[in-house]
Amino acid sequence: MERIIKWIIEHKKWIIVLIVAIIFLPIMAIHLLFKIQSNCYWIEAEWEAGEVLGYFGDVLSFIGTVVLGYIAIAQTEKANQLNGELLKIEKNRIKPCIDISSLQLYKIFLAEDMDKKLQKIDRSNSMIMNLLYISNPRTGIETSSVLVELKVSNSGFSDIRRIFVRKVLTYLAVSDPYRSKGEEIAMISGNTYLKVGESKKFYILFKREIFGDEELYSDWYKENIDKLMPHMEFEFELETVTGNSYIEKITCGSNWDITMRNVKDTATRAIGISEISVNEKNA
Numbered sequence: 062m063e064r065i066i067k068w069i070i071e072h073k074k075w076i077i078v079l080i081v082a083i084i085f086l087p088i089m090a091i092h093l094l095f096k097i098q099s100n101c102y103w104i105e106a107e108w109e110a111g112e113v114l115g116y117f118g119d120v121l122s123f124i125g126t127v128v129l130g131y132i133a134i135a136q137t138e139k140a141n142q143l144n145g146e147l148l149k150i151e152k153n154r155i156k157p158c159i160d161i162s163s164l165q166l167y168k169i170f171l172a173e174d175m176d177k178k179l180q181k182i183d184r185s186n187s188m189i190m191n192l193l194y195i196s197n198p199r200t201g202i203e204t205s206s207v208l209v210e211l212k213v214s215n216s217g218f219s220d221i222r223r224i225f226v227r228k229v230l231t232y233l234a235v236s237d238p239y240r241s242k243g244e245e246i247a248m249i250s251g252n253t254y255l256k257v258g259e260s261k262k263f264y265i266l267f268k269r270e271i272f273g274d275e276e277l278y279s280d281w282y283k284e285n286i287d288k289l290m291p292h293m294e295f296e297f298e299l300e301t302v303t304g305n306s307y308i309e310k311i312t313c314g315s316n317w318d319i320t321m322r323n324v325k326d327t328a329t330r331a332i333g334i335s336e337i338s339v340n341e342k343n344a
Contacts, residue, residue, distance in 0.1 A: 083124065087117050149341070156307050156339050157217035157299050159224070159255070163334045166321065169291070170208040172283050174326035178208055179266070184251045187262045188213070191248055192229060194241035196270035204277055206267040207233060209291060211332070214260040217339065219301040221255040227308070228296040231267075234288045238281060239269050265293070286328050290315040298342065306342040 069076055170178045182189065193203065215221055226247040232240045255261060271277050282289065292314045299307045316331040323329070 084121065153341065155218045155301075155303075155305075156341065157215055157219045157221045157255075157257075157301055157309075158337065158339050159221070159297065159299070159309055159311070160214050160216035160337065161211060161311065161313060161332060161334055162214070163332055165212055166329050166331055167212075168210040169286075169289055169328040169330060170210065171286060171326040171328070172280075175205060175208045178210070182262075182264060186252055187264060188224070188249055188251045188253055189264045189266060190226065191250065191266050191268065192231065193246045194239065194267070194269040195244055195246060196272065197243050200270045200272055202271050202277075203268050204271050206239065206269055207282055207289070209265040209267070211263045211265070212260055213255075213263040215255040215257050218257060219303065219305070220257055221253065221299050222302050223300040224249050224253040224255075225298040225300070226295070227298055228294075230294040231292060233267060233282070233291050234285065235290070236285070236288055239276070239279075241269075283326060286323055286326070289328055290317065290330065299339070307339050308342050309339045310336060312336040 194206075226249055229245045229247045231245065234240070251264075252261070269276075293312075295309075295311045297309045297311070299309055301307070312335045314333045314335065316333050318331075321329040321331070
């Protein structure tokens with residue numbers, strides 16, 4: 062149907078000429094034919110001009126019905142297209158958004174400070190992402206590396222009911238010897254319900270699979286705390302209270318200056334946001 066509509070739009074002049082010809086040419090032909098006198102039996106008319114005109118009128122009525130049907134179908138398709146566009150606009154207008162303010166300073170906890178912080182986290186009012194760097198081959202033996210504490214808010218226009226992790230790509234330091242060289246597995250626990258305008262603590266617990274005691278008791282992160290400059294790329298699926306789903310992509314890095322001093326096993330960094338985008342799922 063779209064092709065037919067497009068063809069008609071592109072050939073408007075020819076369509077008008079064709080309609081005029083269909084209406085007037087038969088009338089002129091009937092008029093001329095009934096003016097001609099013939100003595101030939103085979104071409105002598107056995108009906109009156111009025112009967113032919115009546116038949117032609119029926120044909121015109123049929124053509125008019127077809128044209129009106131086409132116009133109705135075209136208008137219906139246009140209305141459906143407009144409704145689809147309005148629905149898409151409405152869904153984009155009410156989409157949620159997990160926002161990370163670029164003005165905040167965030168904390169990186171290591172060693173004993175990490176253990177103490179983990180014990181104090183209120184899971185009923187916080188979100189915790191467990192992020193695991195898996196080994197190849199898998200060992201199933203895990204240890205915690207660092208804990209990152211961020212503050213996030215819902216700057217969108219719909220309450221978020223659930224948050225799922227689709228993809229992650231991270232590193233804690235460029236020179237990190239335990240940096241993931243393969244897949245990273247992540248899941249979010251705690252209270253993922255986030256109302257419009259609400260803010261919560263968002264913790265990221267970096268873990269890694271290890272091969273032996275040497276990695277288990279490694280103090281590399283503690284000894285190289287000044288080198289920690291986390292880079293994080295996330296792809297989330299956000300489910301709203303109305304059941305709509307959206308895909309959000311966040312890319313952020315870290316900044317440091319001389320005023321950000323380390324306190325024992327806790328480092329402070331500034332967040333740098335390079336991308337936050339939200340789109341309807343399957344859009």
